[in-house]
Amino acid sequence: MFIEQDLTTKGGLIGRLQAHRKRAGSQEWEQIWGHPIKNKIVNAGLARMAYLLGSATPASFKYGAIGTGTTAATDTDTALESQILTRVKSTFTTDTTAATGDTSKWVTSFTSDTTSYAVTEYATCETASGTPILNHVVFGAITLNLNDVLEFSYTVQVTEA
Numbered sequence: 001m002f003i004e005q006d007l008t009t010k011g012g013l014i015g016r017l018q019a020h021r022k023r024a025g026s027q028e029w030e031q032i033w034g035h036p037i038k039n040k041i042v043n044a045g046l047a048r049m050a051y052l053l054g055s056a057t058p059a060s061f062k063y064g065a066i067g068t069g070t071t072a073a074t075d076t077d078t079a080l081e082s083q084i085l086t087r088v089k090s091t092f093t094t095d096t097t098a099a100t101g102d103t104s105k106w107v108t109s110f111t112s113d114t115t116s117y118a119v120t121e122y123a124t125c126e127t128a129s130g131t132p133i134l135n136h137v138v139f140g141a142i143t144l145n146l147n148d149v150l151e152f153s154y155t156v157q158v159t160e161a
Helices: 043-054
Strands: 005-010 013-022 030-032 038-041 063-067 083-089 091-095 103-111 117-125 135-144 149-158
Touching: 013 038, 013 135, 063 103, 063 149, 083 103, 083 117, 117 149, 135 149
Parallel strands: 005 038
Antiparallel strands: 005 013, 013 030, 013 149, 038 135, 063 083, 063 117, 091 103, 103 149, 117 135
């Protein structure tokens, strides 16, 4: 069982974020979410997606990042407020929501191997460092303790505007 929350729709793109946590030593995934969150598909992400449509050598969004920032996301964000851990390469697939292949999906898992964190933000990123980012999501704290695994599944459905 998981909780899926519809987030902000912008420019014919619908972002959705799901989160699950597996505590150290456990084999069970627990769902995270009981509160509304807002998503920002940031301006740089929209511009990059438009570029990718016609580029002969496109680069794609391949990484996930988490942080501890608490400032509300804005359209002009280019990074997380306070990134923690190293960006992790996401597993990318496409899925069908309303039309065949209309949804992109990134699944990214983070493990804390040195300390505990109160994770409050997530972004899908093009590179292992730097910009651009596709989205910026700020939410209530999710505790990530030593050796816990926190998995985010971020989807973007392309729809008619």
